[in-house]
Amino acid sequence: MARAGLTADRVTLTGAELADEVGLEHVTMSAVARRLGVKDASLYAHVRSLEDLRGRIALLAADEKTIRIAEAIAGRAGKDALVAYANAWREYARDHPGRYTATQIPIRIDPELVARATGPRRAVELTYSMLRAYALDEPDLTDAVRLMRSTFHGFTSLEAAGGFAHSRPAEDSWVRCLDALHTLLTHWPPS
Amino acid sequence: MARAGLTADRVTLTGAELADEVGLEHVTMSAVARRLGVKDASLYAHVRSLEDLRGRIALLAADEKTIRIAEAIAGRAGKDALVAYANAWREYARDHPGRYTATQIPIRIDPELVARATGPRRAVELTYSMLRAYALDEPDLTDAVRLMRSTFHGFTSLEAAGGFAHSRPAEDSWVRCLDALHTLLTHWPPS
């Protein structure tokens, strides 16, 4: 009986792939086990529970998204950086809808694992870096960071849920929203 | 054996209450049936499936949220309306976290039921109304509507997920973001 060579990371990755294909809510222990050619019970040697698995998928997604954004904004500043950041965010959500929804659930897993995960923390730090050229001081900077993150998340989330099924292409609105955010940042604090 | 007096609406409402108390993902047919003092199978006379029930909760939430917003912005215009709208949105999400998350899932239920539901459609229309005083023309108006909705949804969603666990109170950033959006709208289109 050859071993399947499971690890926590492989289980997580399989779950993430499944999430992108069939939606996060259909990621079950059974489905992941089936795809890995293994019995359900075997997964519990690597993952504590289904909720734990979902949390790990969320952390994986946060890491991947952070890396993409970091690459996108490297060597850019100002509006250039803003647009690159936002597009990287949106494209990650498009490319990996299941993983992206995983990032929306409150993480309720092993705190030690969360502490070791650099993704979420670095993601916020990157947002601060991206705004550097706008030269904001605290607490304005934090407010601006939160506005950016809220808008990016809200837009991609509503778009994914089919909220923009109107006539006007979502793409056009997206470009316009980025223009607006740039204008806002250059005139911060709002008068 | 007295009848329990079930209806689709009563089942939906019970599910919604449960969602707010224990989270939407823990709303099960069994749990709803238990709360109603009824067997699981009895629910299927009123609701097609669990997914159908979730969809109905989403529609209920959309209706309720729309009503709250409509009351909030009645008789207001300009920034006054903007702030009232946004606060009503955020407070609904705070008061009914389970129902609010239900509104985020793509609705995949009986199209006839969706067509009869006025909530989601009216919600978008209300956003247009709220922006009336800013006197925008299409397609700028649609872009602005989408930006508003994205930001409101994104902020409340991130806040609910614990994304603003920083030092600065989320409330302060919220107020500042609304200032920013108002400034943006008065200078639209962004230069």
Add this chain to the structure above:
DNA sequence: CCGATTTCCTAATAACCCTAGACTATAGCT
């Protein structure tokens, strides 16, 4: 090569979703 550990399995329990078919309360009709 041996003992310890890890990996994976079988087996079992409990919860859950959902269907089919039987039964019963209620409303309308005569």
Add this chain to the structure above:
DNA sequence: AGCTATAGTCTAGGGTTATTAGGAAATCGG
């Protein structure tokens, strides 16, 4: 009041899932 039709509820049961317990086999450190 009785009869009938409808609709509301239940019992029974099949299938899936999450999770635990304990056993066997592959792997690894010495």
